[in-house]
Amino acid sequence: MVLAPPTPPPLSTTEIQDAARGENSSSQTAIAQETQTSGNNGPDTYHLRFPFIVEAVSASDYPKVIQIAEEVDLTAVGNNQTSRLLIIAPLVLAYLILDQSPPARYALARLSESHATHPLSKLLATLLNVTTNRNHSKVYATAATLVELISQPGFFDQDLAMVLTKLTTVFIERFRLRTFELLSRAYNSLTMAQAENYLGVPSETILAEASKNGWEYDSTSQILKPRAFSQKSNNTTNFSSLSTFAFVADSVGRLEA
Amino acid sequence: MAPTDPTQVMDTILQQVTTADSLIAVANFLKNMNPKDLREAALASPLSTGQDPLLLLSIPQNTLTVLYILTARLAVNNGQAAPTFETLENFCRTFDPEQARLSPDRVTLLAKGIQRLAVSTNNPRSAILPLHFLVTRYAPDPSYLTTIHPIFTVTCLQATHPSAALPVLNNPITSIDTNLSDLTYNDNLIYHYTGGVALAMLKRWAEAEEFFEICVSAPGAVPAALQLEALKKLKLVQLIAKGKTAPLPKYTNQLLLRHFKATPYHQFVNAYPHNVEALREILSKERNLFQSEKNVGLLRQALDRAPRWALKKLTATYLSLNLADIGKAVRISDEGEVRALLLDMIESGDISAAISADGSVTFSDPPPQFTRAQVDEVLKNVQEQSELLEYLEKEMARSKDFLSKAIKGRDDTVGFIGADEDVFSQIAPHGAGIWGIDD
Numbered sequence: 160m161v162l163a164p165p166t167p168p169p170l171s172t173t174e175i176q177d178a179a180r181g182e183n184s185s186s187q188t189a190i191a192q193e194t195q196t197s198g199n200n201g202p203d204t205y206h207l208r209f210p211f212i213v214e215a216v217s218a219s220d221y222p223k224v225i226q227i228a229e230e231v232d233l234t235a236v237g238n239n240q241t242s243r244l245l246i247i248a249p250l251v252l253a254y255l256i257l258d259q260s261p262p263a264r265y266a267l268a269r270l271s272e273s274h275a276t277h278p279l280s281k282l283l284a285t286l287l288n289v290t291t292n293r294n295h296s297k298v299y300a301t302a303a304t305l306v307e308l309i310s311q312p313g314f315f316d317q318d319l320a321m322v323l324t325k326l327t328t329v330f331i332e333r334f335r336l337r338t339f340e341l342l343s344r345a346y347n348s349l350t351m352a353q354a355e356n357y358l359g360v361p362s363e364t365i366l367a368e369a370s371k372n373g374w375e376y377d378s379t380s381q382i383l384k385p386r387a388f389s390q391k392s393n394n395t396t397n398f399s400s401l402s403t404f405a406f407v408a409d410s411v412g413r414l415e416a
Numbered sequence: 417m418a419p420t421d422p423t424q425v426m427d428t429i430l431q432q433v434t435t436a437d438s439l440i441a442v443a444n445f446l447k448n449m450n451p452k453d454l455r456e457a458a459l460a461s462p463l464s465t466g467q468d469p470l471l472l473l474s475i476p477q478n479t480l481t482v483l484y485i486l487t488a489r490l491a492v493n494n495g496q497a498a499p500t501f502e503t504l505e506n507f508c509r510t511f512d513p514e515q516a517r518l519s520p521d522r523v524t525l526l527a528k529g530i531q532r533l534a535v536s537t538n539n540p541r542s543a544i545l546p547l548h549f550l551v552t553r554y555a556p557d558p559s560y561l562t563t564i565h566p567i568f569t570v571t572c573l574q575a576t577h578p579s580a581a582l583p584v585l586n587n588p589i590t591s592i593d594t595n596l597s598d599l600t601y602n603d604n605l606i607y608h609y610t611g612g613v614a615l616a617m618l619k620r621w622a623e624a625e626e627f628f629e630i631c632v633s634a635p636g637a638v639p640a641a642l643q644l645e646a647l648k649k650l651k652l653v654q655l656i657a658k659g660k661t662a663p664l665p666k667y668t669n670q671l672l673l674r675h676f677k678a679t680p681y682h683q684f685v686n687a688y689p690h691n692v693e694a695l696r697e698i699l700s701k702e703r704n705l706f707q708s709e710k711n712v713g714l715l716r717q718a719l720d721r722a723p724r725w726a727l728k729k730l731t732a733t734y735l736s737l738n739l740a741d742i743g744k745a746v747r748i749s750d751e752g753e754v755r756a757l758l759l760d761m762i763e764s765g766d767i768s769a770a771i772s773a774d775g776s777v778t779f780s781d782p783p784p785q786f787t788r789a790q791v792d793e794v795l796k797n798v799q800e801q802s803e804l805l806e807y808l809e810k811e812m813a814r815s816k817d818f819l820s821k822a823i824k825g826r827d828d829t830v831g832f833i834g835a836d837e838d839v840f841s842q843i844a845p846h847g848a849g850i851w852g853i854d855d
Contacts, residue, residue, distance in 0.1 A: 234505075346770060
């Protein structure tokens with residue numbers, strides 16, 4: 160053999176968290192000194208960049224939230240300030256809104272041990288797990304618990320609480336919509352109880368949304384019959400555009416060349 | 417007598433580099449300065465006035481000199497001399513790539529130094545941005561492999577930040593130039609192995625498979641240990657993504673496969689996906705080995721996904737089944753779990769099925785779902801790939817190595833050159849492309 164392999168990095172969640180804790184615990188003294196220094200000098204990088212995240216959340220630009228948060232996470236100095244949650248918590252929720260669980264998982268895994276055991280981090284980790292496993296009823300319950308936590312008067316940052324409340328609300332809406340679309344594809348018929356479990360709303364709300372989307376409901380047997388969620392003009396013939404003409408002309412030119 | 421005080425030597429260096437008449441002269445001067453240890457000590461020192469020479473130099477205009485100074489400072493053991501990450505990031509954002517290419521070994525030293533500094537301060541995350549700028553700005557275009565690539569991907573993994581590597585991993589490597597970067601054989605292996613690991617962490621299975629395959633099938637006289645590790649991960653990723661493994665390219669070293677067959681991974685692959693009990697037994701029996709090789713995560717994911725492949729097989733035979741029968745076939749007793757599995761497979765597009773309230777499941781062929789824009793995008797992609805392939809073929813066909821082997825092959829036998837070069841055996845007498853593209 161020519162080369163001994165580098166030690167492969169951890170891949171499972173447990174291995175990642177163990178490695179992250181091992182790395183962070185050994186640096187806590189140095190970082191604690193740094194934290195004290197930065198605390199004495201005023202707001203740190205996380206506080207300074209947080210308003211940009213607030214702006215992106217207000218504009219409902221979740222890819223932008225991710226971009227800003229990832230950049231701050233790479234450039235900011237210090238791992239142990241609680242203010243790091245100003246960046247990581249919105250980052251995780253933004254990934255969940257876009258249904259991208261793996262990078263959300265690693266964002267949480269990069270937290271130091273003290274942050275990982277923070278109630279906010281633990282709830283986000285739980286929300287991530289139940290979302291990844293598509294445990295629908297637990298998703299809604301965990302999201303509600305999260306909102307309850309950040310609504311408490313003693314929550315450590317009220318601006319963050321506002322941002323997280325909005326992000327959690329948007330996440331639940333999008334998750335519910337994706338689930339509704341999936342039910343339309345995956346079920347010929349389902350009971351109202353099943354629909355309530357999947358969608359986390361009472362039957363009246365389900366009926367209202369179902370009738371908007373052309374579902375049928377038999378009140379005797381309490382069976383819903385979904386209609387396939389319509390794709391928006393996917394296979395209909397659209398009029399040709401100038402860009403299509405340019406593309407076709409270019410392709411023919413290449414063939415002739 | 418030549419000065420021996422490093423600060424005075426630094427004065428001389430500064431005077432020379434700022435008055436040299438060409439960049440080549442600067443590069444030669446810095447490279448050939450002797451003795452080397454005095455040069456490095458001088459480059460890591462302030463000027464004799466106590467001033468920092470970096471304050472007098474412009475990064476875009478004096479890239480080479482700043483590069484030498486930074487690498488010297490990164491190499492000294494004195495912590496006070498080490499540049500800050502802000503300085504390093506600023507350099508990597510603004511350096512002149514053409515100047516830096518005059519000293520590729522120094523660029524490698526810079527990348528290694530940045531990584532080492534980050535690890536020594538227990539903050540590998542801080543190296544990611546500087547290395548990102550370095551790797552994306554140094555080469556003339558992103559298709560070139562450089563020594564910075566493996567250092568960057570390893571750093572992303574050390575920082576538990578696989579998504580940071582994506583902008584680089586998204587550009588396939590098609591060009592090698594040893595004048596551009598002092599590459600070694602291992603750089604290619606390490607980059608594609610660690611790139612595969614990053615993609616697997618993000619569950620981008622198809623891309624991870626491609627990266628591992630490139631590592632596994634890299635030609636060499638003897639297989640590298642890293643290639644065997646990549647082969648193990650490749651097989652597991654294939655099981656997770658498709659439920660079965662795929663044959664390797666025929667130019668893969670056969671010794672690798674022989675070594676793989678002697679490992680418990682081979683037993684795992686053979687038992688997959690139907691014999692779940694045997695899979696659990698292998699996982700339990702060889703846990704220590706799998707843990708030491710950091711493959712437990714992939715093995716567990718493969719094991720968790722085993723029932724879905726058994727379910728998928730049912731769709732080839734049955735038009736409809738009920739949940740209880742499906743549960744028996746995939747060996748899941750809980751109907752709720754079967755329902756959840758079906759829903760997951762429908763959501764990911766693995767099967768097309770519809771569940772009814774009475775528990776019956778009807779399977780169907782998946783309806784085609786594509787937009788005109790998607791078709792146009794695919795066509796455009798194919799055109800670009802064909803052009804690239806044609807260009808690469810022409811470049812290779814006029815290379816000295818290829819021409820000498822082709823002539824030798826023609827002289828010795830008709831169309832056959834060697835066991836490990838049978839890709840060239842398709843050459844027709846009129847010289848049509850080896851991929852069968854007619855002239």
